[in-house]
Amino acid sequence: MDDITLSKEWAGLREHHREIEGRTLRELFDEDPGRAERMSVTAGDLFLDYSKHRATGETLGLLVELAERAGLRDAVDRMFRGDHINVSEDRAVLHTALRLPAGAVLEVDGQDVAGDVHAVLDRMSAFAERVRSKEWRGATGEPIATVVNIGIGGSDLGPAMAYEALADYADAGIEARFVSNIDPADLEGKLRGLDPATTLFVVSSKTFTTIETLTNARVARKWLVDALGEDAVGKHFVAVSTNAEKVAEFGIDTANMFGFWDWVGGRYSFDGAIGLSLTVAIGPERFREMLDGFHTIDEHFRTAPFEKNMPVLMGLLGVWYTDFFGAQTRAVLPYAQRLHRFPAYLQQLTMESNGKSVKADGTPVDCDTGEIFWGEPGTNGQHAFYQLLHQGTRLVPADFIGFAEPFADPAGMHDILTANLLAQTSALAFGKTAEEIAAEGTPPELVPHKVMPGNRPSSTILAPKLTPRVLGELVALYEHLVFVEGTVWGINPFDQWGVELGKKLALGLQPALTSEEPPEDFADPSTENLVRRYRRLRGRRA
Numbered sequence: 316m317d318d319i320t321l322s323k324e325w326a327g328l329r330e331h332h333r334e335i336e337g338r339t340l341r342e343l344f345d346e347d348p349g350r351a352e353r354m355s356v357t358a359g360d361l362f363l364d365y366s367k368h369r370a371t372g373e374t375l376g377l378l379v380e381l382a383e384r385a386g387l388r389d390a391v392d393r394m395f396r397g398d399h400i401n402v403s404e405d406r407a408v409l410h411t412a413l414r415l416p417a418g419a420v421l422e423v424d425g426q427d428v429a430g431d432v433h434a435v436l437d438r439m440s441a442f443a444e445r446v447r448s449k450e451w452r453g454a455t456g457e458p459i460a461t462v463v464n465i466g467i468g469g470s471d472l473g474p475a476m477a478y479e480a481l482a483d484y485a486d487a488g489i490e491a492r493f494v495s496n497i498d499p500a501d502l503e504g505k506l507r508g509l510d511p512a513t514t515l516f517v518v519s520s521k522t523f524t525t526i527e528t529l530t531n532a533r534v535a536r537k538w539l540v541d542a543l544g545e546d547a548v549g550k551h552f553v554a555v556s557t558n559a560e561k562v563a564e565f566g567i568d569t570a571n572m573f574g575f576w577d578w579v580g581g582r583y584s585f586d587g588a589i590g591l592s593l594t595v596a597i598g599p600e601r602f603r604e605m606l607d608g609f610h611t612i613d614e615h616f617r618t619a620p621f622e623k624n625m626p627v628l629m630g631l632l633g634v635w636y637t638d639f640f641g642a643q644t645r646a647v648l649p650y651a652q653r654l655h656r657f658p659a660y661l662q663q664l665t666m667e668s669n670g671k672s673v674k675a676d677g678t679p680v681d682c683d684t685g686e687i688f689w690g691e692p693g694t695n696g697q698h699a700f701y702q703l704l705h706q707g708t709r710l711v712p713a714d715f716i717g718f719a720e721p722f723a724d725p726a727g728m729h730d731i732l733t734a735n736l737l738a739q740t741s742a743l744a745f746g747k748t749a750e751e752i753a754a755e756g757t758p759p760e761l762v763p764h765k766v767m768p769g770n771r772p773s774s775t776i777l778a779p780k781l782t783p784r785v786l787g788e789l790v791a792l793y794e795h796l797v798f799v800e801g802t803v804w805g806i807n808p809f810d811q812w813g814v815e816l817g818k819k820l821a822l823g824l825q826p827a828l829t830s831e832e833p834p835e836d837f838a839d840p841s842t843e844n845l846v847r848r849y850r851r852l853r854g855r856r857a
């Protein structure tokens with residue numbers, strides 16, 4: 316693959332960066348107050364203000380040229396039409412097909428993709444309705460009160476994040492809980508207080524081979540069988556997977572399995588069957604509204620010119636800070652408590668996708684890749700780590716996400732929340748100079764401590780309300796910006812080989828921890844030493 320950093324577009328950006336680096340956001344706004352109006356874009360219900368970035372119209376023009384040079388237009392088309400762009404696994408990448416409207420036509424590799432997607436969606440909807448309407452009963456004839464999703468990674472983070480985000484729409488009196496960690500404390504904590512007779516487990520695993528999920532599912536199965544007997548399993552366990560054989564092997568009737576396909580990456584899957592627990596909680600109608608939101612941004616991404624394309628602009632700004640300013644991380648700061656799991660969800664989406672050091676063809680990457688995403692809801696973050704954002708030595712571009720309407724606000728608190736969001740973006744961008752601080756009568760020795768350097772970039776995403784539709788739009792936005800970055804960097808965002816070695820080693824180490832006889836010569840010296848200490852702490856011979 317061509318080295319993008321040797322392109323004239325990259326060289327142009329390097330030169331331009333030298334110019335921009337020496338200019339502050341104060342200067343950029345003083346010179347061009349109209350940038351606030353101009354540097355914004357709308358996609359569906361999302362409004363993005365990107366004027367508080369260390370970038371000008373020229374910067375964006377150069378970045379768009381870079382995207383063109385990297386073949387982004389062609390890459391987008393190839394993804395949407397189902398080419399095997401996940402080259403290391405020889406798979407299509409078609410999460411966008413999961414939200415195609417009914418009646419859409421998409422055939423890939425001889426498969427009626429759109430038809431298959433809607434067939435599963437209809438089954439999910441029917442099942443969710445049966446549970447919600449209390450037609451589906453547990454083994455003792457009682458309706459379901461709690462759905463426990465057992466899954467990890469993409470089979471947990473998506474539905475868990477979305478369930479929290481849309482908790483106000485969970486209107487059937489059915490609670491969802493999410494178990495992921497193989498730490499026994501997770502399952503134990505989530506089962507606490509539950510009645511087996513009213514609990515439905517959704518075992519979610521694309522591969523149905525994931526040790527955490529299968530172990531938790533086995534323990535949960537025993538919990539149920541101990542209380543209600545073996546025959547109860549069919550009424551209390553359903554599965555979501557691509558692997559019918561393994562589902563049957565586990566002992567779940569494949570009639571109660573909801574499928575998906577190898578062209579849906581785990582971290583791109585909660586808008587398909589992996590969203591089953593969410594569909595039960597919020598209802599199929601709301602789930603479909605969410606899919607419409609996803610689809611709106613898909614269409615925007617597929618068709619809008621790059622300079623007005625929200626995921627393209629946000630992705631390119633990610634490249635700008637990563638590769639030209641040397642930024643290491645990006646903070647995601649939702650001013651919505653309901654989005655408290657959104658940063659964690661994005662961590663898998665973005666970092667499992669773009670945390671790569673070889674390109675799609677296996678050659679080393681040419682520049683830094685993979686932003687480190689992190690964050691917490693505002694205003695909690697303000698009272699924790701924002702100090703570093705404002706006055707620390709690192710550049711941390713941030714995405715602020717806010718909503719005009721709260722779901723409920725009897726005491727009029729929402730405007731205070733929004734005022735905080737806006738205040739933070741302004742303080743980060745424009746800061747406060749030593750002169751301004753001194754002019755307030757601050758003792759001279761305190762002035763340097765109070766200086767707010769400013770010039771710290773952020774995006775502000777504003778939407779009318781955190782509805783299912785808007786959540787779908789927001790997630791699709793980040794999905795596609797990951798693709799934009801990956802394309803510029805030349806990497807394949809859709810595999811995750813880096814997680815395999817650890818899994819394999821853990822399997823190998825288990826006997827070393829539990830064997831009767833202390834093992835010898837089974838790992839590196841440091842790990843062996845830790846195993847011996849662990850064995851001693853567990854009262855085993857070391």
Ligand SMILES: O=P(O)(O)OC[C@H]1O[C@](O)(CO)[C@@H](O)[C@@H]1O
Nearest residue numbers: 468469470520521522525581814
């Ligand atoms: O859905 P599965 O197959 O259980 O996998 C869970 C997660 O594990 C991973 O493969 C990483 O270990 C993720 O990509 C995936 O979302």
